[in-house]
Amino acid sequence: MPERAFKQSNIRNFSIIAHIDHGKSTLSDRLIQHCGGLADREMAEQVLDSMDLERERGITIKAQSVTLYYNAADGESYQLNFIDTPGHVDFSYEVSRSLAGCEGALLVVDAAQGVEAQTLANCYTAIEMDLEVVPVLNKIDLPQADPMRVAEEIEDIVGIEAVDAVQCSAKTGIGIDDVLERIVRQIPPPGGDAEAPLQALIIDSWFDNYQGVVSLVRVKNGILRAGDKMKVMSTGQVHQIDKVGFFSPKATETGILRTGEVGYVIAGIKDILGAPVGDTLTLAKNSAVGALPGFKKVKPQVYAGMFPISSEDYENFRDALGKLSLNDASLFYEPENSSALGFGFRCGFLGMLHMEIIQERLEREYDIDLITTAPTVVYKVLRTDGKEVSVDNPVNLPPVNDIDVIYEPIVEAHILVPQEFLGNVITLCVDKRGVQTSMNYHGKQVAVTYELPMAEVVMDFFDRLKSTSRGYASLDYQFKRFQEADMVRVDILINNERVDALALITHREHSQTRGRQVVDKMRELIPRQMFDIAIQATIGNHVIARSTVKQLRKNVTAKCYGGDVSRKKKLLQKQKEGKKRMKQLGNVEVPQEAFLAVLKVGK
Numbered sequence: 265m266p267e268r269a270f271k272q273s274n275i276r277n278f279s280i281i282a283h284i285d286h287g288k289s290t291l292s293d294r295l296i297q298h299c300g301g302l303a304d305r306e307m308a309e310q311v312l313d314s315m316d317l318e319r320e321r322g323i324t325i326k327a328q329s330v331t332l333y334y335n336a337a338d339g340e341s342y343q344l345n346f347i348d349t350p351g352h353v354d355f356s357y358e359v360s361r362s363l364a365g366c367e368g369a370l371l372v373v374d375a376a377q378g379v380e381a382q383t384l385a386n387c388y389t390a391i392e393m394d395l396e397v398v399p400v401l402n403k404i405d406l407p408q409a410d411p412m413r414v415a416e417e418i419e420d421i422v423g424i425e426a427v428d429a430v431q432c433s434a435k436t437g438i439g440i441d442d443v444l445e446r447i448v449r450q451i452p453p454p455g456g457d458a459e460a461p462l463q464a465l466i467i468d469s470w471f472d473n474y475q476g477v478v479s480l481v482r483v484k485n486g487i488l489r490a491g492d493k494m495k496v497m498s499t500g501q502v503h504q505i506d507k508v509g510f511f512s513p514k515a516t517e518t519g520i521l522r523t524g525e526v527g528y529v530i531a532g533i534k535d536i537l538g539a540p541v542g543d544t545l546t547l548a549k550n551s552a553v554g555a556l557p558g559f560k561k562v563k564p565q566v567y568a569g570m571f572p573i574s575s576e577d578y579e580n581f582r583d584a585l586g587k588l589s590l591n592d593a594s595l596f597y598e599p600e601n602s603s604a605l606g607f608g609f610r611c612g613f614l615g616m617l618h619m620e621i622i623q624e625r626l627e628r629e630y631d632i633d634l635i636t637t638a639p640t641v642v643y644k645v646l647r648t649d650g651k652e653v654s655v656d657n658p659v660n661l662p663p664v665n666d667i668d669v670i671y672e673p674i675v676e677a678h679i680l681v682p683q684e685f686l687g688n689v690i691t692l693c694v695d696k697r698g699v700q701t702s703m704n705y706h707g708k709q710v711a712v713t714y715e716l717p718m719a720e721v722v723m724d725f726f727d728r729l730k731s732t733s734r735g736y737a738s739l740d741y742q743f744k745r746f747q748e749a750d751m752v753r754v755d756i757l758i759n760n761e762r763v764d765a766l767a768l769i770t771h772r773e774h775s776q777t778r779g780r781q782v783v784d785k786m787r788e789l790i791p792r793q794m795f796d797i798a799i800q801a802t803i804g805n806h807v808i809a810r811s812t813v814k815q816l817r818k819n820v821t822a823k824c825y826g827g828d829v830s831r832k833k834k835l836l837q838k839q840k841e842g843k844k845r846m847k848q849l850g851n852v853e854v855p856q857e858a859f860l861a862v863l864k865v866g867k
């Protein structure tokens with residue numbers, strides 16, 4: 265696509281806010297197709313969800329952008345820069361990043377489902393950031409679609425006008441023209457001064473093995489040209505700009521990005537920390553005086569140890585974490601040493617999905633096999649000597665006698681649920697030690713707010729909420745405060761050896777049950793060996809549960825003697841593969857799943 269210069273007044277920058285499955289990816293593909301961004305044959309389904317993982321899980325994780333051209337009904341041509349945003353509750357912070365590059369956002373709501381809590385939180389962020397929010401009712405082709413009800417719900421719950429909201433079907437293509445017209449008419453063009461010194465906001469940066477660091481930027485003032493020398497404002501480092509362009513969605517080199525535009529910059533930066541997200545780029549000569557406001561720093565909520573199964577992978581692992589954290593400011597890591605699992609890293613995540621995704625990316629993209637220990641939230645501990653410490657690893661919880669008070673993090677959870685599932689949701693919240701703080705009826709939907717221990721929410725709460733409401737309830741939560749709680753550390757002992765990587769912190773009320781469940785689960789997961797294996801759960805010196813993996817009686821291959829040799833080989837091969845995922849603890853071989861047993865059992 266040739267580079268075309270657009271007047272600033274003919275540029276529109278927008279994002280899409282939508283709850284998972286309400287059709288954001290389908291709609292963005294439609295918009296791209298409609299604007300001729302890709303020939304039909306190139307139109308692989310859902311082009312914006314580019315990471316394999318995103319496609320498989322059907323969710324969008326990282327912000328990406330695409331530049332489109334649209335010939336509007338007013339006879340003018342417009343450049344539309346669309347910045348994609350993730351939909352899962354774990355990734356709200358990415359949304360605010362994408363929104364910082366935009367003047368408007370489409371709020372896409374499934375006309376058969378209605379507003380969900382997650383879209384609500386993101387919508388408020390957009391409104392706070394002064395963006396124009398344009399409601400779009402999607403899936404009107406569905407027989408159960410009820411656009412009038414959903415429009416009322418948007419007005420009632422979100423608080424923006426929606427009676428004449430555009431109605432479309434991303435699937436069939438109805439109404440897509442209307443959506444584009446609304447973007448052009450309702451969303452204001454970008455401000456900014458083309459004559460002023462360059463200020464470009466880094467929305468995202470990632471590492472490309474051939475090009476080095478690639479940054480997605482929004483030019484707020486001035487002009488960014490290939491060949492110029494740019495300065496990264498936080499570090500003062502100067503780099504020659506090699507390539508500049510935008511995604512259409514293929515990378516298209518233009519050599520220039522003007523005020524108001526969104527595109528990529530490559531400047532041969534090899535140091536993965538060379539272009540931090542949220543930073544400002546300016547020119548080495550005629551530099552801007554100040555940096556643009558960056559992004560709110562997000563703190564990880566959940567911590568877990570990650571250990572390479574093969575110690576040879578340690579350096580690669582460190583390198584991979586560095587690369588992943590470049591465009592994922594919320595991924596935290598520091599070296600950790602476990603007597604059971606060796607050298608690894610203590611990593612911090614936004615939530616369980618974030619953790620699973622990082623683990624999968626490390627395994628798939630970087631080919632590192634990992635053992636992940638049970639995740640834990642951060643506790644504050646007031647010791648008897650008056651000192652307060654933060655504990656993000658059960659191993660670091662001071663001995664019982666040194667603890668005066670333990671405080672656990674409490675979140676405020678906003679849940680939207682259709683009335684018929686309200687009872688189930690309340691039961692779940694009570695079961696998770698929740699305290700209701702408000703409840704409001706909006707037509708068929710009920711908005712309930714609970715204060716819940718974060719430890720209960722980050723684990724399996726989201727999945728349980730979904731299954732108890734047949735997928736209809738939605739959730740959003742933020743950290744609220746620390747609160748005194750009766751927490752204890754449960755240790756797991758294998759053949760009388762305490763396994764540091766298996767320790768967990770839990771509420772005293774649940775400790776007995778959890779200890780029992782973990783021990784039982786471990787018994788199922790640890791294969792029989794040549795001797796009995798005792799598994800115990802303890803609090804301090806007190807054993808709260810125990811069980812035994814009985815010794816192996818027969819040679820596994822015995823039954824193959826005289827039989828089919830290839831079958832025997834296969835069996836041995838299978839065992840070998842299984843071993844790859846085993847960790848030797850003393851003389852006991854423990855499979856990777858056993859380390860996650862703590863997670864798998866309910867409470």
Ligand SMILES: Nc1nc2c(ncn2[C@@H]2O[C@H](COP(=O)(O)OP(=O)(O)OP(=O)(O)O)[C@@H](O)[C@H]2O)c(=O)[nH]1
Nearest residue numbers: 285286287288289290322323324351403433434435
């Ligand atoms: N009937 C109908 N189905 C649709 C429409 N738009 C999307 N879908 C379907 O809804 C499902 C979810 O759509 P996606 O576009 O993947 O949802 P999403 O919001 O992008 O999900 P995330 O990427 O996780 O945020 C898919 O099965 C789509 O085929 C529509 O207009 N009508």
